[in-house]
Amino acid sequence: MSAGAASLGFARSSGRSGALHLDTVTLALTLALMLLGLVMVTSASVSIASQDTGEPFYYLERQLLLTLIGAGCALLMFSLRIELLERAALPLLALALALLFIVLIPGLGHAVNGSRRWLHLAGANFQVSELARVLVLIYVASYAVRRENELRSSLAGLAKPLGLLCLASILLLAEPDFGAATVLFASGFGLLFLAGARLRYVIAMMALAAVGFGALAVSSSYRVRRLTAFLDPWADPYNSGFQLTQSLIAIGRGQGLGVGLGDSVQKLFYLPEAHTDFLFAVLAEELGLLGVVLTLALFLGLIWRAFRISRLAADAGLKFAAYLAAGFGLWLGIQAFINIGVNMGVLPTKGLTLPLMSYGRSSLIVALAWVGLLLRVYHEASAAARGSATVREAA
Numbered sequence: 001m002s003a004g005a006a007s008l009g010f011a012r013s014s015g016r017s018g019a020l021h022l023d024t025v026t027l028a029l030t031l032a033l034m035l036l037g038l039v040m041v042t043s044a045s046v047s048i049a050s051q052d053t054g055e056p057f058y059y060l061e062r063q064l065l066l067t068l069i070g071a072g073c074a075l076l077m078f079s080l081r082i083e084l085l086e087r088a089a090l091p092l093l094a095l096a097l098a099l100l101f102i103v104l105i106p107g108l109g110h111a112v113n114g115s116r117r118w119l120h121l122a123g124a125n126f127q128v129s130e131l132a133r134v135l136v137l138i139y140v141a142s143y144a145v146r147r148e149n150e151l152r153s154s155l156a157g158l159a160k161p162l163g164l165l166c167l168a169s170i171l172l173l174a175e176p177d178f179g180a181a182t183v184l185f186a187s188g189f190g191l192l193f194l195a196g197a198r199l200r201y202v203i204a205m206m207a208l209a210a211v212g213f214g215a216l217a218v219s220s221s222y223r224v225r226r227l228t229a230f231l232d233p234w235a236d237p238y239n240s241g242f243q244l245t246q247s248l249i250a251i252g253r254g255q256g257l258g259v260g261l262g263d264s265v266q267k268l269f270y271l272p273e274a275h276t277d278f279l280f281a282v283l284a285e286e287l288g289l290l291g292v293v294l295t296l297a298l299f300l301g302l303i304w305r306a307f308r309i310s311r312l313a314a315d316a317g318l319k320f321a322a323y324l325a326a327g328f329g330l331w332l333g334i335q336a337f338i339n340i341g342v343n344m345g346v347l348p349t350k351g352l353t354l355p356l357m358s359y360g361r362s363s364l365i366v367a368l369a370w371v372g373l374l375l376r377v378y379h380e381a382s383a384a385a386r387g388s389a390t391v392r393e394a395a
Contacts, residue, residue, distance in 0.1 A: 021382035023309065023375055029302040030356065030371050036295065037279070037357030038063055044267045044282040045275035045359065059275055059359050070365040074372030082321045082380055085373075089142035093164075096135035099128040100171035115351075117175045127362035129172055129180040133187070134366060136168050137331065140188045141323035144195035148319075152196040155204075161192055162205055166212075179338065179350030185209065187330045194326050233345065246271040247278050247343050250285040258288030275359045277351055280343040295357075296340075303333045309378045316384035321377040328374050332367075 038060065045059035055061075085092070103109035103119055110118040110125055118125035143151075143161050150157035165188040172181035189209070193202050233241030233248070250266035253259060264285045267274040274282050284292050306329030313322035332355055339354045341347035353360040355367050 021379040023305070023378040026302065026305050026309070026371065026375060026378065029298055029305060030368075033295075033298050033302065033356040034067060036283075036298070037354070038067075039261070040279055040283050040286075040357065041275050041359045043262050043264065043286060044279055046262075047268050048274070051269075062361075063359055063364070066361055066364045067368070070368030073365055073369040074375070077369050077372035078376045078379070080376065082318065082324065082376060085138055085324075086142050086145070086320045089139045092135040093139035096132040096139075097168065097171070099132050100168060103128045104171070104174055115175055115177065117177055124361060127360075129175070129177055129184075130362040130366040132168065133180065133184045133331070134370060136165070136184060137187060137191065137327045138324065139164070140191055141320055141327055144192060144323050145320045148196065151192065152198065155201050158192060158197045158201050158205060161188065162209075165189070177351070179352040182350070183331065183335050183338065183352065186334050187327060190330045190334075191323060191327050194330075195323060243272055243278065243349055244342075244345055247281040248345055250278075250281040251344060254284040254286065254288040254292075256288050257290055258284070258286045261286050276353055277339070277358065278343055279354050279358045280340050284343075299332070299336045299355075303329045306332065306374055309374060309381065312385065313377050313381040316381045318377075318381055318384060321380055325374055325377045328370050331370070 041063050042057065042060040046056045049058040050056045052058075099119075104116060106116075108119065109116040110120045117127050117129060119128055120126075140161050147157055147160075151161075165185050169181040169185050172178075172184065189202075189206070233244040235241060237245040246266055250264065250271060253265070259265075264274075264282050266285055267282050271278050271281060280292075280295070283295060287294075306325050310322045310325035310329065313319075313325055335352055335355050338347055338350060339352050339358075342349050342352070353363040356364065356371075358364075
């Protein structure tokens with residue numbers, strides 16, 4: 001073997017199995033959101049935890065345990081090569097659809113407040129939609145790589161994955177979980193657009209999807225009540241508009257610097273789900289505009305970083321990894337936008353947590369696993385980029 005060939009072989013080897021590449025920016029932003037979330041979950045839940053369990057820090061202890069479990073899942077995802085996920089995309093899709101179907105079966109799916117969204121596993125309820133959405137997006141990313149030419153050149157190339165997204169959304173709506181269906185469809189649609197689907201096809205499909213979701217919104221009296229309450233919550237502030245009016249009162253009380261950490265009034269049995277869906281309202285009340293700006297900056301920073309990593313992977317020729325990172329950024333941005341929009345009365349009320357911050361078993365664990373996957377993309381993209389640079393130097 002010549003010296004040049006030996007150098008080339010060494011460069012390829014080092015690019016694949018070289019030093020560990022950790023994205024400290026992603027880690028710092030994630031830790032900041034989690035720590036802020038732990039503080040706010042503790043503050044928002046102390047009163048209700050004391051009343052319901054007699055333990056003021058009941059939810060904090062469980063949130064810490066969930067964080068440890070989520071961190072373990074993140075390490076597991078970081079240890080997996082991206083190509084393994086790409087190869088397993090179809091079985092993972094089958095698993096996602098199976099989970100969404102199984103949870104609808106009486107006796108298997110666990111119903112809470114009229115919604116059948118959970119499986120009872122190891123003494124705890126697991127919301128299958130959180131995992132299923134990630135698995136479906138993994139398949140969409142693999143489709144964008146395998147059918148790149150078809151996706152970019154024909155309407156059928158876009159319609160096929162959209163049909164899959166519609167199927168998964170229908171299963172979610174059957175639970176019912178309109179919020180999760182919206183996040184999944186919007187994230188998948190955005191990912192297909194980033195993968196190169198033609199703009200005119202995207203616009204046509206967006207119009208069709210808007211009509212479809214609009215029809216679904218008004219097809220159920222339950223969703224119609226939520227929609228009308230969102231438009232004018234003060235018309236029925238003690239019934240259908242109760243959650244939103246209490247949230248708006250909390251945000252209004254916060255003003256510039258907030259009433260002080262732990263001094264929220266609305267969390268004292270006025271604002272339902274204060275430590276889960278409406279955590280942002282308590283944060284706005286206690287930390288004010290300053291806390292809101294900080295929270296938004298952290299989310300925007302993490303979303304920007306996800307797309308930056310996506311670009312890094314694309315430049316390194318890792319298309320599937322690039323789409324995975326972009327999918328994380330889309331999911332995080334869309335779900336955070338919807339949750340904050342609901343809290344501020346900009347969007348109809350939906351049962352979605354604030355990613356990485358709200359108290360939520362499945363949500364936090366899956367979100368941290370997503371972060372582990374994002375860090376893996378960064379590691380492989382950085383290693384590939386460094387290996388390519390070494391090859392160029394050797395040449």
